[in-house]
Amino acid sequence: MSDTEAHPVRISSHPAQLQALEPVLKKVRTRVGDIPALLALAEDIGHAAPKPGEGSTAKLWELLASVTAVDVAAGRALEPHLDAVAILAQAGVEESKPGAxxxxxxxxxxxxxxxxxxxxxxxxxxxxxxxxxxxxxxxxxxxxxxxxxxxxxxxxxxxxxxxxxxxxxxxxxxxxxxxxxxxxxxxxxxxxxxGGAAWYFERPGFAWGGMGVAACWLGGTVAVARDFRTALAKAAENGREPDQIALAHLGEVDRIIASVTAYLAQTAEWIDAGSSADSSNAWSEALRVRATVAAAVERVQTVVTQNLGPAPLAFNEAYGKRMADLSLYVRQHHGMRDDAQLGALALKGDRRW
Known part of the structure; x- marks a missing residue:
């Protein structure tokens, strides 16, 4: 069993608390590629999943990241359903139709x-x-x-x-x-x-949903990092110890993920404390979170592909799929255009420095 299959993604929970995710992840693993089955599972998960801003935002993001670490497409199927459930709850509208x-x-x-x-x-x-x-x-x-x-x-x-x-x-x-x-x-x-006119875009939940997508990107990134670590460990078992460059890159990947997860944990706590009640503050934080995670995705993918070379992309179906899925998914981030939005807000005084 690989690291990706074995472990949920931790943002702030105690490791023992994450064990509650393992049955869900086992179900996801058995349904990879089966969209009707994944959507049925998303509906089931949606009945009990935390909603953002209600005290367990980090746990919601751990769920999204952990599912995406198993399979990026599975996370991509789950996230919109949970977002829709949360939006309807925020508006006080009941789901008029069961399903995904x-x-x-x-x-x-x-x-x-x-x-x-x-x-x-x-x-x-x-x-x-x-x-x-x-x-x-x-x-x-x-x-x-x-x-x-x-x-x-x-x-x-x-x-x-x-x-x-x-x-x-x-x-x-x-x-x-x-x-x-x-x-x-x-x-x-x-x-x-x-909701009322313009409510959808003006509510803090709009920003929370954008950060939930970033949690999925994080999950895919963690999976790529686990692929890298597993490949180096297997090579070492076969007598080919990783060189200093490979170890330095693994160390870089480790600190990138550590810093990003710490930032998400801090942001989730900030949301649950009610600090994002101002929707403009919430959106600037969402821009920071999304850009930070997107940069982590791109750097980790670059480092890992440089080290592992073409072989796993050519012959390892799970690894190749993950890389392709994640590369497309992260393009929901608009790069420098989103940074330009953030810069405009910083120029107006919305900054932490």
Whole structure:
């Protein structure tokens, strides 16, 4: 059994507390590549999983990181469902449909989803939404749409409604092959408002959800680091001790992960203490967290691939899949554009230094 299979990812819990995650991780391992089974598991997990900002944010992030460490695509399937459950709870809206849920908030050129209130007071959606991951496999979604005043608001929708049609995208990437993200079209689809106008983007929970994604990236990074450590240990067992360069890189990986997990633990405590009640402060912290974890992902991947070379990428299916999945997943971070947002906030005085 490899390190990746054996251990949850620790952010702040005592190691003994993490043992509670092991049964879940065993189920994830048996369902890798089986999206319907993973979504059914996500629904089960969602009934008891912690919600951000309610005192156990670090435990939520440990769950997300640990599942993603087993399989990046499994984490990618779980995170949106837990985010949707949390959003609905924050808005005081009950899930109107059982099953697996997603969150669709992306925009794309030439596409627009509009929400209009009918004469009877009900809201319907018309138009198209891009980047809707697993839409054809999901039962419901929290989705953003333009309102009649051209603002954006969130709505809960039944994705099995006859007015919903999902495109099958031409997904050429090796990464996240199980989770293609295509365009979904809506034709007079009934929708339930989730929060008021602009609530979705202005609530602190928007930032918390963004940090939950970063926790998934961390889990994938830890798995890559474990792959590296396992490869060096096996080489040593076979009489080929790692040289100073390999050891230095393993040490670098160790301190990167230690610093990132400590930062996430501190941030989770900050959230649970109510310090992120100001949504602007919450978003600046989310930008810091996401950029810090994204930089860790890219550095660890670079170090590990330089040391292990082409062989595992060519011949180790689990390692190659993890690298491809994680490389695509982390591109949800917008790099220097997100840093530019953070710089603008720092210029206005939102900084810790």
């Amino acid at each position: 849920w997603g969150v669709f908030a992306a925009e794309g050129p030439g596409l627009k989803l509009e929400a209009k209130r009918q004469a009877d007071g009900n809201v319907v959606l018309n138009g198209s939404k891009p980047w809707c991951s697993l839409a054809s496999r999901l039962d419901g979604a929290v989705i953003t749409a333009y309102t009649e005043d051209n603002g954006r608001a969130a709505f809960a929708v039944n994705l099995n409604d006859p007015g919903v049609s999902c495109e099958t995208p031409l997904w050429t990437s090796r990464g996240l092959r199980e989770i293609p993200s295509g365009t979904v079209h809506f034709d007079q689809v009934p929708a339930t408002p989730v």
